[in-house]
Amino acid sequence: MREKEYQERRYAAILSSIGVILILASMVMLTPLLILISNPAEYTNILSFCFPAGSLAFLGGLLWMIFKSKSVTALSVQEGGIIVLVSWITVILFSAWPFVSAQDLPISRAIFESMSGWTTTGLSVVDVTAASPIVLLWRSIIQLAGGAGLAIIMVSAIIGPTGVGISSAEGRSDQLVPHVRQSARLVLIIYTAYAGAGFIAYWVAGMSPFDAVNHAFAAVSTGGFSTRPESIGYWNSISIEAVTLPLMLLGNLSFVTAWFLWRGKIRFVLKNGEVRIQAVLFPLAAATVFLLTSKGLYPSFEKAIRVAIFETVTALTTTGFSTVSYDNWNSFGMFLLISLMLIGGGTCSTAGGIKQFRVYLLLRMLLAEIKRNIAPRNAVTAIPIWEGNRRVFTDDSRFRQIAAFAFIYLLVYGLGVMILCSYGYSLSDSLFEFASALGTVGLSVGVTSANMPDGVLWAQIIAMFLGRLEFFVVIVSLIKIGKDFRLVFTRTSK
Numbered sequence: 001m002r003e004k005e006y007q008e009r010r011y012a013a014i015l016s017s018i019g020v021i022l023i024l025a026s027m028v029m030l031t032p033l034l035i036l037i038s039n040p041a042e043y044t045n046i047l048s049f050c051f052p053a054g055s056l057a058f059l060g061g062l063l064w065m066i067f068k069s070k071s072v073t074a075l076s077v078q079e080g081g082i083i084v085l086v087s088w089i090t091v092i093l094f095s096a097w098p099f100v101s102a103q104d105l106p107i108s109r110a111i112f113e114s115m116s117g118w119t120t121t122g123l124s125v126v127d128v129t130a131a132s133p134i135v136l137l138w139r140s141i142i143q144l145a146g147g148a149g150l151a152i153i154m155v156s157a158i159i160g161p162t163g164v165g166i167s168s169a170e171g172r173s174d175q176l177v178p179h180v181r182q183s184a185r186l187v188l189i190i191y192t193a194y195a196g197a198g199f200i201a202y203w204v205a206g207m208s209p210f211d212a213v214n215h216a217f218a219a220v221s222t223g224g225f226s227t228r229p230e231s232i233g234y235w236n237s238i239s240i241e242a243v244t245l246p247l248m249l250l251g252n253l254s255f256v257t258a259w260f261l262w263r264g265k266i267r268f269v270l271k272n273g274e275v276r277i278q279a280v281l282f283p284l285a286a287a288t289v290f291l292l293t294s295k296g297l298y299p300s301f302e303k304a305i306r307v308a309i310f311e312t313v314t315a316l317t318t319t320g321f322s323t324v325s326y327d328n329w330n331s332f333g334m335f336l337l338i339s340l341m342l343i344g345g346g347t348c349s350t351a352g353g354i355k356q357f358r359v360y361l362l363l364r365m366l367l368a369e370i371k372r373n374i375a376p377r378n379a380v381t382a383i384p385i386w387e388g389n390r391r392v393f394t395d396d397s398r399f400r401q402i403a404a405f406a407f408i409y410l411l412v413y414g415l416g417v418m419i420l421c422s423y424g425y426s427l428s429d430s431l432f433e434f435a436s437a438l439g440t441v442g443l444s445v446g447v448t449s450a451n452m453p454d455g456v457l458w459a460q461i462i463a464m465f466l467g468r469l470e471f472f473v474v475i476v477s478l479i480k481i482g483k484d485f486r487l488v489f490t491r492t493s494k
Contacts (some may be wrong), residue, residue, distance in 0.1 A: 003062060003374070006025050006123075007484055007487070009069075010079060011065070011484075012067040012355045013067060013069065014079055014083055015063050015066075015067040016063060016064050016067040016068045016080055017083050018060075018061065018086055018090075019059075019060040019061065019062070019063030019067065019068075019085055020064055021060070021083070021087040021091070022056050022057070022059055022060025022063065022090060022091065023056075023057055023060035023061060023064065024060075024095070024143075025058060025060075025087075025095075026053045026056040026057035027053075027057075028142075028145050029049055029052060029053035029056065029094070029095065029098075029344025030050070030053050030143065030192040031291075032049055032098075032134050032137045032138045032141060033046065033049060033050075034135075034202055035133055035137055035206070036063055037368055038210075039133055039134075040171055040449040040456045041131060042132065042134045042245070042266055045098075045099050045101075045102045045129075045132060045134050045135075046193075047101070048097070048098045048101035048102040049098050049134075049138070051097070051101075052094045052097035052098065052205050054097075055094065056090075056094045059090075061482055062320045065470075067368070078476055078477070078480050079271070079480075081473045081476055081477035081480070082480065082481060084448060084469065084473060084477070085369045085469070085473065085474060085477040086477070088118065088465070088468075088469065091118065092111065092115050092118050092465075092472075093111065093114070095114040095117070095118065095142055096110035096111045096113070096114040097110070097300075098135065098138055099114065099126070099135065099138075099190075101114050102134065102135050102137060103126060103131060103132070103135050104131060105125070105126070107351075108454060108458070109125045109457070110455060111275025111461060111472075112125055112457055112460070112461055113125055113126055114140065114142065115131070115461050115462060115464050115465060116140050116225075116379055116442070117142035117143050117146060117173075117223070117225065118143075118468075119145035119146060119352075119440050119464040119465060119467065119468035120143050120146050120147045120221045120222055120223040120224075120350055120468070121223070121224070121320070121352075121437060121440040121467075121468075122143070122225050122319070122320035122321075122440075122441070122442020122443075122462045123320075123437060123442050123444060123446065123447065123460065123464075124224050124442075124448070124451075125434065125450045125452075127450070127452075128226065128227055128228065129229060130228055131462065133210060136214060136225075136227050136393030137210075137214065139214075140213065140215075140217040140218055140223075140225055141217065142215040143217055143218050143221045143223030143224075143225055144195060144217040144218075144220070144221050144223075146221065146223070146224060146249065146468075147191075147220065147223060147350035148187060148188070148221070148350065149432070150193045152234065156397055156459060157321065178389070183368055186259065187255050189289060190255060190262065191220065191255075191258065191442065194247065194251070195216050195220050196216075197232060197323075198212075198215070198216030198217075198219055198220055198243070198247045199212050199213055199216040200212075201216075201243040201247075202215055202216055202240065202243055204245050205237065205239040205242075206235065206237060206239065206240060207235070207239045207240065210227070211227050214226070215227070215232075215244070215321075216247070218319075218320070218321070218382060219244055219247035219248055219251065219319065220247055220250065220251045220252060220350070221350050222248060222251040222252060222317050222318050222320075222349070222351045222352075223319070223320065223350075223442065224314075224319050224320025224321050224349045224441070224442035224443075225442075226321065228384070231321050231322045232310070232321045232322065233323035233324055236323075238306065241306060241310055241323065243285060243307070243424040244310070244321060245310065245313055247249070247316060248313055248317040248319045248321070249313065249317060251317060251319065251345075251349065251350045251351065252278075252316070252317035252319075252346050252349055252350075252351050253273065253274075253275075253310055253344045253346050253349055254319075254347055254348040254349045254357075255348060255349065256348060257269055257272050257274065257275065257346065261477075267307065268352055271465050272347055273356075273360035274346050274347065274356040274357045274360060275356055276360070277356050277359065277360045277363075278316075278356060279358070281316060281340070281343070281356075282312065282313060282316065285312040285316065285336060285340060286308045286309045286312045286313075286379050287308070287337055288336065289307075289308040289311065289312055289333055290305060291305055291307035292330070292332045292333070293308070293329055293330055293333030294307045294308045294333070294402075297328060297329070306323065306326050307323060310322075310323050311323065311324070311337065312445070314445060315337045315340040315441065316340040316341075316343060316344070316354045316356075317339050317345050317347065317351055317361050318341065318344050318345050318351040318353050318439050318440055318441040318442075319351075319441070319442070320436070320441045320442020320443050322443060326432075326443075326445050327445075327478075331428070333443075334428060334432060337432070337443065338435045340441060341353060341433055341435040341436055341439045341441045341443070342354060342409075342410075342413070343355075343356060343359050344356065344439050349386075349419055351440065352438075352439045352440030352468065353385045353439040353440075353441075353467075354405070354406055354409050354439075354468050358402045358406065360385075360393065361385070361398070361399065361402055362399075362402060362403070362406065363384075364383050364385070365383065367398050368383050376470070397493060405470070405471065405472070408469065408471050409438070412463070412466060412471070413434060413435065413438055415432055416434040416437070416459055416460075416463050417430045417434050418430075419434075419455065419456070419459045420433060420434055420447065420456055421460070422455075423453050425447055425456075429445050429446070431445035431448050432445050432447075433445060433460075434459075434460070434463060437459075437460040437461040437463040437464050437467070438464075438466070438467045439467055440464055440467045440468055440490075448460065
């Protein structure tokens with residue numbers, strides 16, 4: 001009986017926290033209505049946002065009122081994972097409502113668009129040439145919110161110790177400062193500053209204010225939704241590409257690294273393993289794409305250089321903006337972009353993929369293993385790395401976790417590619433598109449469309465979700481829910 005009471009208290013705290021997140025998400029759902037100030041004609045879509053926002057707020061308020069407790073319960077990472085899993089699924093489903101109501105998308109396509117937005121993927125089934133401005137703004141807003149895990153960070157700032165488990169489960173385990181609430185506020189300040197600076201820079205570079213807002217939100221969240229079918233390539237502008245590149249790179253940095261950068265602690269930034277691997281990958285990838293792909297495709301030297309730099313950065317940062325079509329790219333260029341999308345961006349950033357820090361540690365482990373085999377038998381091989389401003393030594397358990405993650409990531413990737421191939425898509429297109437979905441990138445070779453088969457659509461929906469929450473949160477949370485309910489049910493039946 002004590003076990004049952006204990007579990008009831010824990011799940012009451014979980015449901016109460018979910019309620020707070022849903023309330024906050026309902027507020028986010030009302031933000032597109034700000035467009036009425038400049039575009040009053042959008043009043044016809046007010047109910048498309050007010051109804052789902054009100055329903056979400058009601059559900060959240062009900063959970064919070066019923067299960068709130070006077071005492072604060074510090075939740076574990078596993079319990080935080082349950083909050084993250086249930087909250088994300090619920091918010092994504094409610095966020096699909098405006099796409100159905102305002103854009104007349106079928107429910108499955110609306111869920112795809114909502115999932116792509118919140119996971120900052122950027123693959124889209126919306127015809128942006130026919131979409132209303134409020135729908136386009138809504139897509140960008142959910143990317144901005146999803147990129148930072150905005151609702152999760154806000155909850156962390158509100159409910160104290162509970163927030164540690166939630167933010168860790170959502171992929172924000174690194175804190176800028178020891179205090180969770182203060183750390184969350186600093187992340188929001190940095191993120192807001194990125195978006196504000198991006199908006200001003202895009203506007204100055206030649207975008208309209210509306211385009212500038214949407215692209216600034218999508219760039220800093222490494223999301224990639226655009227208001228134009230040609231994405232950034234619509235403008236064919238060096239200045240706009242020059243604005244986009246640093247925004248993508250900033251979104252790719254972990255918030256801890258960005259915090260050191262803000263404070264001028266360049267020494268710690270340069271010691272970071274992710275920064276070092278980026279310093280090698282970006283110029284190497286851009287140079288090889290230029291020499292072996294873009295140089296022979298585009299008439300001018302300048303255009304070939306711009307394409308090589310932009311497309312490699314957008315792939316590795318998992319942003320998903322593009323300046324050209326890939327229809328005439330050779331196999332080498334496509335293979336390189338696929339590899340960059342699989343590697344992905346920075347840990348604890350808005351980017352997806354396996355993550356650069358994991359790849360960096362795997363490379364260090366490989367070199368250490370070679371060194372261990374040629375060193376004397378009694379020699380001790382240590383692998384020091386820098387985490388923030390601390391020099392730490394990694395152990396075998398951490399390498400096992402990283403190896404397990406990389407294995408399950410590539411396993412799911414292989415299964416997804418086979419699913420796309422089974423629907424008649426070529427191997428190269430399947431490899432590219434599923435790498436984009438699983439890595440939450442958003443680049444496409446045309447597989448993703450409003451008319452794609454339902455099997456492909458749902459395979460990509462699941463891939464985007466797993467890629468954003470990084471597999472183990474979903475797996476461990478589902479196992480824990482099953483074990484807890486089975487345990488309580490078994491004890492109750494006795």
